Amino acid sequence: MTIEQKLSNSYVNREVSWLQFNARVLQEAEDKNVPLIERLRFLGIFSNNLDEFFKVRYATVKRIDQAGKAGKSELGGVKASELLEEITQIVIKQQSDSLEILDAIQKELEREKIFIINETQIKPSQHKFIKQYFLEKVSPALVTIILNDLVKLPLLKDSAAYLAVKMVMNTNKNQYALIEISKNMDRFVVLPQEGDNDYIIMLDDLLRYCLNDIFNIFNYKSVSAHMIKITRDGELDFDSDLSKSFIDKISDSVKHRQIGEPVRFVYDKTIEEETLHYLLRKMNIEPSDSIIPGGRYHNRRDYMGFPSLGRTDLLYDKITPLPVKGLSLETSIFSAIAKKDYLLYAPYQTFSYIVKFLREAALDPQVKTIKITIYRLAEISHIASSLINAAKNGKGVTVSIELQARFDEQANIEYAEQMELEGINLIFGVQGLKVHSKMCVIEREEGRRINRYGFISTGNFNESTARIYTDYTLFTANQKILKDINKVFSFFETNYLIFKYKHIITSPHYTERALYKLIDAEIVNVKQGKPAYIRLKINSISSYKMVDKLYEASRAGVKIQMIVRGLCCLVPGIPGMSENIEVISIVDKFLEHTRLYIFGNAGEPKVYISSADLMTRNIENRVEVTCPIYDENIKAELIDTFNICWSDNVKARIIDENQTNQYRRNNKPKVRSQFATYEYYLNKLKE
Incomplete structure (x- = not known):
C-alpha cells in the first residue's frame, strides 16, 4: 500500500505533492511540442529541483526519523520512516523515466544532425582537438584523489559529480581513485563542426577518453570510470559565538553545509558491485541513506546550460518585453506614478522600470530616503548598484537584506559587504523570521x-x-498604502513593537486572521444568495489550517478556483468536503511565480497581490506583505490575467485526488495562457 492510499482524504503529503510537481516539469521534457533543446533544459530543471528537494525536504524528514519522532503531525499523518522509503521509490521511478526521456531526446537530436558522443565514438579527426582541449583547459584544473585503505577519504563536496575510477593493477590488486567534475568548466564540450553535423562530448566522457593521460604513472592492466554523486543536508546551523557578526555566522554556516550529513548517494547502475561497496564503506554511507541507482551521467542540472549551437529553430522564440502603457524609460517615472498607479507584469513587460525607478531616486535631489527589501539579487545587480549610487549621492538608504535566502546566501553576503562599505544602513531581517516581502518606499x-x-x-x-x-x-x-509599508520598515528596526496596518496585510501577525475574515465574508455572501467566489493563484499551499478553511468555504457552497504551480496539500473535488474546489497547475516556458488573491465580495471584487504563499512558513514564520489593489483598471487587469490562466487547456494540468497530472483538455479553442497573456498586453498597447 502506497502512502497516497494510506493518507486520509483531507490532505496530500507535502513531499509527495512536491514530487508530483517535479513530475510536471519532467512532462515538459517529454512533450514533443516543446522545442528540442528546451526539452533538454527542462531535464536540467528537473534534476536541479531534485537536488534541492533532497538537501531540504528529504533531509528534514530524515532528521525527524533520526530523532525517533513519528512525525505524523508534521508529515500529514505519515510515519517519517515510511515516507523516506516512499520518496526513494518515487524518485527511483522518476529517475528511470528521465533517463528514457533523455535517450529519446538524444535520438531526436541526431535527426537534427546534433550528436552527443561518448569516448568510444570519437573520430580520428576529433582526437587532436580533444587532447589539446584536455591539456590546455581541463588538466590544469583537475582534482584527482588516489584512494587506499590507509588514507582517509577527503570529504566529498555536496552535489559535485565525481568519476569513481577502478584500476586493475598488474599485481591483480585494485587501485581506486576519484576525479572531481569541476563546476568551473563547461560540462558540454562543443567539437569542431564536420559538414552539417554538430558534435558535443560531455566533459565526463572527455575525461574517460583521457584516463591514460591522468593515470599514466600507474602500471595497470585495465581502467574504468563510473559516476557518483553525494547530496548533503542543506540546513544552516548557527553557532553561538557572540563575538561573530551575523554575516560571519551565515558565511560559516554556508561553508559548513558542504560537510552536512549525506542524505542521498546516486551512482551509475553499471558500476561493479565490488567498487560500489568499497566506496560506500569508504564514505561511511549507511544503508538507511537514500542510495539511488542512476544512469551514466549525474548532475543533469547542467543540461539547463546546454549549448544552443545557433539552432534557434530548436529553442523557444525570444519575446521582447513590452512597455507599460503610460510609463516611459525616458521621462520621470515619479511624475507618472504621482497621477495614477501602474502594474508591471514581468516577463511580459520590461523589468527595466524597477531599475529606472531606483536610478531616478538615486539622482533626484528631492529624494531624501530609500528603503527596500532584498531577498535574491542577480549575479550582476543593477538594483544593488543603484542603491550604492544613491548612498554616494547622500540619500539615506536602508536595505533589509535576507542573508538566509536558501542557496543564495553567499551572493547576498557579498553584496551586503559592498553596501555596508558604502554607508548603506543594512538590516539583517528579524530574529526568528525570514523577510520575504518585496517592497520599496x-x-x-x-x-x-x-x-x-x-x-x-x-x-x-x-x-x-x-x-x-x-x-x-x-x-x-x-x-495610505505607503504609510503602511513604511511601518513595516519601522518594525524591522524595532521588532519588539507590533504595528497596526489599515490597508496592507502582513505576516506573521495578521495574514491568517485577515484571510480567514475574507473567506468568512464569502461564506456569508453565498448563504445570503449574493455573488461569492474565491480565486487564488499561488506557488504552493501546505498550511493545513488554511486548507481546512477553504474546505469550510467549499462545504458552504463557495466556488473556489485555484492555480497552484507547486505543492498542493489540498485535495479538490471530494464530495462533502471540497466538491466546490477546482485546482489546476501550469508549467510552461516561464516559471509561474505570481501570488494573486481575488474574493467575490458580493459583486465588488477585492483583489490583492502578495509575496506570500499559503504555507505555514509564509503565514507564521516570515515577514510577508499582501497589498490591496484599489485602482479599478488594474483590478480588472489582474482579473483578466487570472481568467486567461484559468482558460489554459494546453499547459494546464488537473490537480485531483489521483495525483496523475492529467492535462486539461476540452472542446474550447486552444489557450496557452503564457502566450495568450503576452498577446493580451500587446493588444492593450493598441487600445
Whole structure:
C-alpha cells in the first residue's frame, strides 16, 4: 500500500505533492511540442529541483526519523520512516523515466544532425582537438584523489559529480581513485563542426577518453570510470559565538553545509558491485541513506546550460518585453506614478522600470530616503548598484537584506559587504523570521511636504529571474498604502513593537486572521444568495489550517478556483468536503511565480497581490506583505490575467485526488495562457 492510499482524504503529503510537481516539469521534457533543446533544459530543471528537494525536504524528514519522532503531525499523518522509503521509490521511478526521456531526446537530436558522443565514438579527426582541449583547459584544473585503505577519504563536496575510477593493477590488486567534475568548466564540450553535423562530448566522457593521460604513472592492466554523486543536508546551523557578526555566522554556516550529513548517494547502475561497496564503506554511507541507482551521467542540472549551437529553430522564440502603457524609460517615472498607479507584469513587460525607478531616486535631489527589501539579487545587480549610487549621492538608504535566502546566501553576503562599505544602513531581517516581502518606499521632498513613492511586488528584485519568472509589481504613490509599508520598515528596526496596518496585510501577525475574515465574508455572501467566489493563484499551499478553511468555504457552497504551480496539500473535488474546489497547475516556458488573491465580495471584487504563499512558513514564520489593489483598471487587469490562466487547456494540468497530472483538455479553442497573456498586453498597447 502506497502512502497516497494510506493518507486520509483531507490532505496530500507535502513531499509527495512536491514530487508530483517535479513530475510536471519532467512532462515538459517529454512533450514533443516543446522545442528540442528546451526539452533538454527542462531535464536540467528537473534534476536541479531534485537536488534541492533532497538537501531540504528529504533531509528534514530524515532528521525527524533520526530523532525517533513519528512525525505524523508534521508529515500529514505519515510515519517519517515510511515516507523516506516512499520518496526513494518515487524518485527511483522518476529517475528511470528521465533517463528514457533523455535517450529519446538524444535520438531526436541526431535527426537534427546534433550528436552527443561518448569516448568510444570519437573520430580520428576529433582526437587532436580533444587532447589539446584536455591539456590546455581541463588538466590544469583537475582534482584527482588516489584512494587506499590507509588514507582517509577527503570529504566529498555536496552535489559535485565525481568519476569513481577502478584500476586493475598488474599485481591483480585494485587501485581506486576519484576525479572531481569541476563546476568551473563547461560540462558540454562543443567539437569542431564536420559538414552539417554538430558534435558535443560531455566533459565526463572527455575525461574517460583521457584516463591514460591522468593515470599514466600507474602500471595497470585495465581502467574504468563510473559516476557518483553525494547530496548533503542543506540546513544552516548557527553557532553561538557572540563575538561573530551575523554575516560571519551565515558565511560559516554556508561553508559548513558542504560537510552536512549525506542524505542521498546516486551512482551509475553499471558500476561493479565490488567498487560500489568499497566506496560506500569508504564514505561511511549507511544503508538507511537514500542510495539511488542512476544512469551514466549525474548532475543533469547542467543540461539547463546546454549549448544552443545557433539552432534557434530548436529553442523557444525570444519575446521582447513590452512597455507599460503610460510609463516611459525616458521621462520621470515619479511624475507618472504621482497621477495614477501602474502594474508591471514581468516577463511580459520590461523589468527595466524597477531599475529606472531606483536610478531616478538615486539622482533626484528631492529624494531624501530609500528603503527596500532584498531577498535574491542577480549575479550582476543593477538594483544593488543603484542603491550604492544613491548612498554616494547622500540619500539615506536602508536595505533589509535576507542573508538566509536558501542557496543564495553567499551572493547576498557579498553584496551586503559592498553596501555596508558604502554607508548603506543594512538590516539583517528579524530574529526568528525570514523577510520575504518585496517592497520599496522612497521619501521625496515636494514643497513643504514629504511624499512617498514606491512599489510592492510578488517576486524578487532580480534582473536575471525577471526574464523567466512571472511576477506582478505595483507602482504607487498611494500615501495610505505607503504609510503602511513604511511601518513595516519601522518594525524591522524595532521588532519588539507590533504595528497596526489599515490597508496592507502582513505576516506573521495578521495574514491568517485577515484571510480567514475574507473567506468568512464569502461564506456569508453565498448563504445570503449574493455573488461569492474565491480565486487564488499561488506557488504552493501546505498550511493545513488554511486548507481546512477553504474546505469550510467549499462545504458552504463557495466556488473556489485555484492555480497552484507547486505543492498542493489540498485535495479538490471530494464530495462533502471540497466538491466546490477546482485546482489546476501550469508549467510552461516561464516559471509561474505570481501570488494573486481575488474574493467575490458580493459583486465588488477585492483583489490583492502578495509575496506570500499559503504555507505555514509564509503565514507564521516570515515577514510577508499582501497589498490591496484599489485602482479599478488594474483590478480588472489582474482579473483578466487570472481568467486567461484559468482558460489554459494546453499547459494546464488537473490537480485531483489521483495525483496523475492529467492535462486539461476540452472542446474550447486552444489557450496557452503564457502566450495568450503576452498577446493580451500587446493588444492593450493598441487600445
